[in-house]
Amino acid sequence: MKTYLISLFSPDGPPPEDLDLTTVMADLEVVNADIRAAGGWVFAGGLADQASATTIRRPRDGVADAVLTDGPFAEAKEHLGGLTILRSDDYDVVLGWAERIAGATGLPVEVRPFQGDGDPGQAPTDQ
Amino acid sequence: MTVSGADIARVFRAEHGRAVSVLIRALGDIDLAEDAVQDAFTVAVERWPRDGMPPSPAGWIITTARRRAIDRLRREATREARHTEALALHAPDDGSGLPEEGPVRDERLRLVFTCCHPALSREAQIALTLRLLGGLTTPEIAHAFLVPESTMAQRIVRAKSKIRSAGIPYRVPRDEDLPARLASVLAVLYLVFTEGHTATAGADLGRPDLAAEAIRLARVLVELMPDEPEAAGLLALMLLTEARRPARTDAAGELVVLAEQDRSLWDRALVDEGQALVHRCLRRGAPGPYQLQAAINAVHTDARTAAETDWSQVVALYDHLLRLAPTDVVRLNRAVAVAELDGPQAALALLDRLDLDGYVALHVVRAELLGRLARWPESAAEWDRAAGLSDNGPESRHLLARAARAAGAAARTGDRR
Numbered sequence: 001m002k003t004y005l006i007s008l009f010s011p012d013g014p015p016p017e018d019l020d021l022t023t024v025m026a027d028l029e030v031v032n033a034d035i036r037a038a039g040g041w042v043f044a045g046g047l048a049d050q051a052s053a054t055t056i057r058r059p060r061d062g063v064a065d066a067v068l069t070d071g072p073f074a075e076a077k078e079h080l081g082g083l084t085i086l087r088s089d090d091y092d093v094v095l096g097w098a099e100r101i102a103g104a105t106g107l108p109v110e111v112r113p114f115q116g117d118g119d120p121g122q123a124p125t126d127q
Numbered sequence: 128m129t130v131s132g133a134d135i136a137r138v139f140r141a142e143h144g145r146a147v148s149v150l151i152r153a154l155g156d157i158d159l160a161e162d163a164v165q166d167a168f169t170v171a172v173e174r175w176p177r178d179g180m181p182p183s184p185a186g187w188i189i190t191t192a193r194r195r196a197i198d199r200l201r202r203e204a205t206r207e208a209r210h211t212e213a214l215a216l217h218a219p220d221d222g223s224g225l226p227e228e229g230p231v232r233d234e235r236l237r238l239v240f241t242c243c244h245p246a247l248s249r250e251a252q253i254a255l256t257l258r259l260l261g262g263l264t265t266p267e268i269a270h271a272f273l274v275p276e277s278t279m280a281q282r283i284v285r286a287k288s289k290i291r292s293a294g295i296p297y298r299v300p301r302d303e304d305l306p307a308r309l310a311s312v313l314a315v316l317y318l319v320f321t322e323g324h325t326a327t328a329g330a331d332l333g334r335p336d337l338a339a340e341a342i343r344l345a346r347v348l349v350e351l352m353p354d355e356p357e358a359a360g361l362l363a364l365m366l367l368t369e370a371r372r373p374a375r376t377d378a379a380g381e382l383v384v385l386a387e388q389d390r391s392l393w394d395r396a397l398v399d400e401g402q403a404l405v406h407r408c409l410r411r412g413a414p415g416p417y418q419l420q421a422a423i424n425a426v427h428t429d430a431r432t433a434a435e436t437d438w439s440q441v442v443a444l445y446d447h448l449l450r451l452a453p454t455d456v457v458r459l460n461r462a463v464a465v466a467e468l469d470g471p472q473a474a475l476a477l478l479d480r481l482d483l484d485g486y487v488a489l490h491v492v493r494a495e496l497l498g499r500l501a502r503w504p505e506s507a508a509e510w511d512r513a514a515g516l517s518d519n520g521p522e523s524r525h526l527l528a529r530a531a532r533a534a535g536a537a538a539r540t541g542d543r544r
Contacts, residue, residue, distance in 0.1 A: 002294045089294075090294075090296065091246070091293055091294040091295055091296055092296055092300070092304070095245075095246065111246075111293075112293075113292050113293045113294060115292070
């Protein structure tokens, strides 16, 4: 069993006016329901506007202060807009879900495995 | 019978894919499998010349590799990991307990579908296929594609590491995914072949080794998937193209175009095999792009002279191909056939609608058609343009010679440029 991060990339600015967000969310929920039914669900969520981001840098020397910057880490035309974390032992199934998420949102989607097998995070509920 | 180094090298090429694929299945790891097979061949190099070739070289290699892998794991692995790996090694090899997969069972099929998984870049797919299935070394692959060895080594390492960390599965795709996934495998083999047929760059027109390798792998694929007409179509296309290789260059290594080739130099055995495959494909009535291209090549190889070519048949096949693959490259090739049927003027009009500026073949075709209309200055300019776009030595020399001939004709007929 591996854990995967599916990232959605949104263009800057408000969503296009002709985009029916209700339909998008409903389509996404169908995919999410299938992921849950397959036992792969870990987490999913959409992020607030990237203007709300704060970037923090701090050297490892334990002395220097942190430097805060108002804005996202990288200025780009597209930014991380939402993410899904799921588990599966079948990469092709994960790609299939990612294709459906891309199809439901019309956004480019990136699939990336977490390091190693199993659960990469602490999951107290599993203990 | 004495066993030479060349004999062993032949077995290595022929059986590498089978041996590695069986070992990957047993060990669950590509690198371990490759090392084990390499070890087994090292043993073979010592023993076979002395003891003779075993009755089943592939079986011997697989058994030896398996044993070597167990030894290696005993030496290297931690106690716990060793336990797990040893279990995998001794697990029954009948696929029991595994999810239901595609209809075909040969291990090499799993391997080729893993190598050509769509999550890998096309370059990585090609490199992995040649390395794992084809048994080519990294330097051989690097040489074939004119990239530094370190670049190719890195490409292969990165691809294998992605297979491991992303969990790219080692299996034949399910039936509903098969057409798309097979298309990717066929595209990889065809790219290897076309690079072998006319190299992107370099002093030689082609790289016969690479074309031969693609044909060998296509044969394996057809053997493994006898019910896939497009696989057979691709093999036929390769055979019919390869058959013309002896006539494609003259004694000096210069390019000879199809219309001017000495057809007695064509490899009759390859032509016959390719044509038989085409006929068998067409009888199934499920023509795809590769089968249609093979059929077009079959029409060409049917004609004893260029003039005897059945051009209306060629145009009809291109029309069919256009319905499946409506691309400008197909339209360009169709225009060449139209020129033979309806004359150069009609074909030129078709070219004007294509968005292929900078594509060598477009400028070649236009130059040729303009020449037939005795529009020499324009023709010379197009030959020049094509020559400037080609990085292949023999091809670009051929194009420059044509440019010079057209320019000469322009001067004689008094046209000004």
